[in-house]
Amino acid sequence: EAQVTQNPRYLITVTGKKLTVTCSQNMNHEYMSWYRQDPGLGLRQIYYSMNVEVTDKGDVPEGYKVSRKEKRNFPLILESPSPNQTSLYFCASTREGGEQFFGPGTRLTVL
Amino acid sequence: DQQVKQNSPSLSVQEGRISILNCDYTNSMFDYFLWYKKYPAEGPTFLISISSIKDKNEDGRFTVFLNKSAKHLSLHIVPSQPGDSAVYFCAASGSSGTYKYIFGTGTRLKVLA
Numbered sequence: 295e296a297q298v299t300q301n302p303r304y305l306i307t308v309t310g311k312k313l314t315v316t317c318s319q320n321m322n323h324e325y326m327s328w329y330r331q332d333p334g335l336g337l338r339q340i341y342y343s344m345n346v347e348v349t350d351k352g353d354v355p356e357g358y359k360v361s362r363k364e365k366r367n368f369p370l371i372l373e374s375p376s377p378n379q380t381s382l383y384f385c386a387s388t389r390e391g392g393e394q395f396f397g398p399g400t401r402l403t404v405l
Numbered sequence: 406d407q408q409v410k411q412n413s414p415s416l417s418v419q420e421g422r423i424s425i426l427n428c429d430y431t432n433s434m435f436d437y438f439l440w441y442k443k444y445p446a447e448g449p450t451f452l453i454s455i456s457s458i459k460d461k462n463e464d465g466r467f468t469v470f471l472n473k474s475a476k477h478l479s480l481h482i483v484p485s486q487p488g489d490s491a492v493y494f495c496a497a498s499g500s501s502g503t504y505k506y507i508f509g510t511g512t513r514l515k516v517l518a
């Protein structure tokens with residue numbers, strides 16, 4: 295089954311404690327993205343990757359890092375989380391032609 | 406500055422009637438548009454897309470219309486079903502092949518049985 299998986303699904307942490315949200319896809323897509331969803335703001339792109347070792351900033355990259363060492367994995371790293379990064383995060387994988395497949399989401403709370 | 410706008414946060418429609426969800430955009434360079442549906446506790450799922458070379462695309466009960474001069478697109482669902490109750494997002498891309506999308510804020514559709 296074609297899918298995008300994210301872990302963890304829920305996370306409560308404290309300010310400054312580094313965390314990583316993993317994302318993996320089994321569709322061999324080259325293009326992957328991370329989004330955050332906030333009330334009244336829709337989905338905003340944080341980072342995207344067009345292929346292995348190729349990443350670029352989206353619209354709201356501040357406070358986040360990503361890496362793309364293998365095609366299937368695209369982890370999102372928060373080196374020093376702050377309360378304004380409390381949000382619902384989605385990873386997405388895009389097939390050629392533009393259709394995006396989203397993961398189930400990770401709800402992050404930073405205290 | 407919101408480049409993709411969904412001005413109706415919510416919409417209620419009777420089962421069997423038509424649902425019309427609207428989306429406006431400001432960037433004339435956008436050339437590819439998509440609609441996604443999102444249920445609670447799930448990620449968005451792709452519904453239908455349209456390229457700027459077309460003004461209409463149909464897929465079963467779902468039709469998307471694009472009016473480039475007005476920078477407006479709409480999603481029509483006919484007939485509406487209770488299972489269509491969800492949040493709908495429109496998204497736009499300005500550079501074919503880069504898949505960099507700008508999303509609207511979403512419209513919550515409730516289909517009443």
